[in-house]
Amino acid sequence: MKFLVCISNVPDTTTKIAFTPDNKEFNKAGVQFVINPWDEYALTRAIELKEAQGGGTVTVLNVGEADTEPNIRKALAIGADDAIRVNAFPKDAFFVAQQIANVAKEGAYDVILMGKESIDYNGFQVHGMVGELLGIPTVAPAMKLDMSGNTATLEREIEGGKEIVQVNTPFVASCQQPMCEPRIPNMRGIMTARTKPLKVVEPIGDAPRTAVAEYALPPKKQGVKLIPAENAGELIKLLRNEAKVI
Amino acid sequence: MSVLVVVECDGGEVKKSSLEVASYGSQVAQLLGTTATAVAVGEATEANLAKLGEQGITKVLYDAEPRLKDFVNGAYTKLIATAAQKEDSKVIVLANSNIGASVGSRLSVRLQASLATNVVELPKTDGGSFLVKRGAFSGKAFADVKLEGERKIIAVKKNSIEALHEAGKTAQVEGFSAQLTDADFADAPKQVVMQDQAGGILLPEADKVVSGGRGMKGPENWSLIEDLAKAIGAATACSKPVSDVDWRPHHEHVGQTGITVSPNLYIACGISGAIQHLAGVNSSKVIVVINKDPEAPFFKAADYGIVGDVFDVLPKLTQAVKELS
Numbered sequence: 001m002k003f004l005v006c007i008s009n010v011p012d013t014t015t016k017i018a019f020t021p022d023n024k025e026f027n028k029a030g031v032q033f034v035i036n037p038w039d040e041y042a043l044t045r046a047i048e049l050k051e052a053q054g055g056g057t058v059t060v061l062n063v064g065e066a067d068t069e070p071n072i073r074k075a076l077a078i079g080a081d082d083a084i085r086v087n088a089f090p091k092d093a094f095f096v097a098q099q100i101a102n103v104a105k106e107g108a109y110d111v112i113l114m115g116k117e118s119i120d121y122n123g124f125q126v127h128g129m130v131g132e133l134l135g136i137p138t139v140a141p142a143m144k145l146d147m148s149g150n151t152a153t154l155e156r157e158i159e160g161g162k163e164i165v166q167v168n169t170p171f172v173a174s175c176q177q178p179m180c181e182p183r184i185p186n187m188r189g190i191m192t193a194r195t196k197p198l199k200v201v202e203p204i205g206d207a208p209r210t211a212v213a214e215y216a217l218p219p220k221k222q223g224v225k226l227i228p229a230e231n232a233g234e235l236i237k238l239l240r241n242e243a244k245v246i
Numbered sequence: 247m248s249v250l251v252v253v254e255c256d257g258g259e260v261k262k263s264s265l266e267v268a269s270y271g272s273q274v275a276q277l278l279g280t281t282a283t284a285v286a287v288g289e290a291t292e293a294n295l296a297k298l299g300e301q302g303i304t305k306v307l308y309d310a311e312p313r314l315k316d317f318v319n320g321a322y323t324k325l326i327a328t329a330a331q332k333e334d335s336k337v338i339v340l341a342n343s344n345i346g347a348s349v350g351s352r353l354s355v356r357l358q359a360s361l362a363t364n365v366v367e368l369p370k371t372d373g374g375s376f377l378v379k380r381g382a383f384s385g386k387a388f389a390d391v392k393l394e395g396e397r398k399i400i401a402v403k404k405n406s407i408e409a410l411h412e413a414g415k416t417a418q419v420e421g422f423s424a425q426l427t428d429a430d431f432a433d434a435p436k437q438v439v440m441q442d443q444a445g446g447i448l449l450p451e452a453d454k455v456v457s458g459g460r461g462m463k464g465p466e467n468w469s470l471i472e473d474l475a476k477a478i479g480a481a482t483a484c485s486k487p488v489s490d491v492d493w494r495p496h497h498e499h500v501g502q503t504g505i506t507v508s509p510n511l512y513i514a515c516g517i518s519g520a521i522q523h524l525a526g527v528n529s530s531k532v533i534v535v536i537n538k539d540p541e542a543p544f545f546k547a548a549d550y551g552i553v554g555d556v557f558d559v560l561p562k563l564t565q566a567v568k569e570l571s
C-alpha cells in the first residue's frame with residue numbers, strides 16, 4: 001500500500017507571533033520551524049500501518065521553498081521512505097490542495113493523510129479540496145484509522161460524539177489526536193534519512209483564490225483584576241454585575 | 247441571487263452555532279441588497295426551521311430524505327451545491343464546525359469558489375473587494391483575507407457573531423429535493439456514538455466553560471469542577487496532560503492540539519496557561535484564572551483572577567452562585 005503524508009512547516013508552538021512592519025507577512029526572524037503537530041499524527045500512523053502490513057511505502061510531501069528541507073529530513077528520520085517537495089511558497093489552501101492532488105494522481109497513492117489543520121493558518125480546508133479534486137472520499141477530522149485490505153475503518157469526530165466510517169482506498173483523511181503517539185527520530189533514523197530520496201518538483205495549477213491583505217495581533221488585555229481568595233464569592237458578583245456573563 | 251446559509255440541525259433543533267451563521271448570512275444579504283435563504287441539514291422540524299425568520303432568513307429549503315439525519319459528506323455536499331445553484335448564490339455561509347469545514351472545502355472546489363474558514367466578523371465590501379477577518383496562528387493573531395472570484399464561501403467561527411432575535415418573524419419552509427442517489431451515501435457512517443456531555447452542553451458550542459488542569463491532582467476531584475459548571479450552566483474541559491493520563495476523556499481537551507473554544511466565560515482551575523493551552527481558549531470573551539502560583543502565565547491572559555488553592559476556592563464559588571439565585 002502506498003501512503004502519501006502531507007506535512008507543513010510551521011512556527012514552533014511556543015513562538016510569540018510577530019509580523020513585518022507593513023503587517024503583510026509573518027516575521028520569521030529568530031523563529032524555529034517544526035513539522036505541524038497535527039501532521040505528526042498522520043505521519044506516525046502511516047508508518048505504523050505500513051509496518052503492520054509488512055510492506056508498502058510512506059512518501060512525505062511538502063509544498064514549500066528550500067528552507068523546509070530540514071523538517072522533511074526529520075520526517076524521513078521518523079520513518080518515511082522518500083519525500084517530494086513542491087518548490088513553491090504555499091500561497092493559500094487551494095493552491096496547496098492542487099499541488100497535493102497533482103502529486104497524488106501521478107503517484108497513484110492509496111491513502112493520503114494529513115493533519116487536521118496547520119497551526120499557523122488554521123485553514124482546516126486542504127483535506128476536502130484534495131478529496132474533491134481527486135473525486136475520492138475525505139474523512140475529517142479522524143481520531144482513529146485502521147486498515148484491513150483496501151478498506152479503512154475510521155473514527156471521525158463530530159460535535160458531541162464520533163462516527164465510525166468505512167471507506168475503500170483511495171481516500172483522504174485529516175488526522176488528530178488520539179490517533180497514535182507521535183514518534184520522535186532516533187539516531188539510526190537520522191543517519192539513514194540523509195540518504196533517502198528527496199525529489200523536488202515545480203508547481204502547476206491555477207492562481208490562489210484568497211490573499212491575506214493584512215495581519216493583526218489581538219487587542220491587549222486590560223490586565224487581570226485580582227480577588228482575594230478569602231472573598232472568592234466576590235468573583236461571582238463581578239461576573240454577574242460587571243462582566244455580565246452569568 | 248440570494249445568500250445561502252447552511253443550518254445544521256440535531257434532534258429537530260437548529261444548533262446554536264447555526265443560529266449565529268443564519269444571523270451572519272442575513273446581515274451579509276442586507277449588505278449585498280438581497281435576501282438570505284437557508285438550506286437545512288440533519289434532523290429538523292418545520293416549526294423550528296420557520297423560526298429562522300427571527301435570524302433574518304426569508305426562506306428555508308429542506309430535503310426530508312431520512313438518510314440526511316447523520317452527516318454524510320458526499321450527500322451534504324451535493325445537497326448544498328444543488329441549493330446554491332437553484333438560488334444562484336454567490337455567497338454561501340456555514341459554521342466553522344467539523345461538518346461545515348468538511349463540506350465547505352469540497353464545495354469550494356465543486357463551485358469554484360474562494361473559501362475562508364474561522365471567520366470572526368462580517369465582511370467589508372468597500373471598493374468592490376470582499377475582505378473577511380479570520381483567526382490565525384491558533385488564536386494568537388487575525389488575518390484580513392481577500393476573497394477573489396465571483397463565488398465565496400465563509401465558515402463562521404462559533405460564538406463570534408451575536409445571534410439576532412426578531413421575535414415573531416417567520417421564514418417560509420419549502421420542500422426541496424437534491425435527487426440524492428445511493429452513490430451519494432457511499433461514505434455514510436456505519437455507526438454514530440454520542441458522548442456523555444456534562445449537563446448536556448456540547449463543549450464546542452458552550453457559552454461558558456469550567457476547565458481543570460493538572461492542579462486538580464486527580465480525577466476524583468473533578469466533582470469540584472462539575473459542581474461549579476452545573477451551577478452556572480457551563481460545559482467542562484481540561485488541559486492536555488489531564489486527558490493524556492485519562493483523568494478526563496479526550497474530547498474535553500482544549501488547546502492547540504485539542505478543541506478550540508470561544509465561550510463568553512472560560513474559568514481555568516489549576517492550569518498553568520502554557521502557550522499551547524492558551525491557543526485554544528484565548529478568544530474567550532472573559533477569562534477567569536484560579537491558580538495558587540501568582541506567577542502562573544495564565545494570569546497575563548486573564549480578566550479576573552484568584553491566587554489560591556482550587557480545593558478551597560471552587561466550593562466557595564459554587565456556594566456563591568447558589569446564593570445568587
Ligand SMILES: Cc1cc2nc3c(=O)[nH]c(=O)nc-3n(C[C@H](O)[C@H](O)[C@H](O)COP(=O)(O)OP(=O)(O)OC[C@H]3O[C@@H](n4cnc5c(N)ncnc54)[C@H](O)[C@@H]3O)c2cc1C
Nearest residue numbers: 459460461485486501502503504516517518522523538556
Ligand atoms: C506540540 C504541543 C501541543 C500541545 N497542545 C496542548 C493543548 O492543546 N492543550 C493543552 O492544554 N496543552 C497542550 N500542550 C501542553 C502544554 O505545553 C502544557 O504542558 C499543558 O497545557 C500544561 O497543563 P496544566 O496547566 O494542566 O499542567 P501544569 O503545567 O502542570 O500546571 C498545573 C498548574 O496548576 C497549579 N496548581 C497546582 N496545584 C494547585 C492547587 N491546589 N490550586 C491551584 N492551582 C494549583 C500550578 O501552579 C500550575 O500552574 C502542548 C504541548 C506541545 C509541545
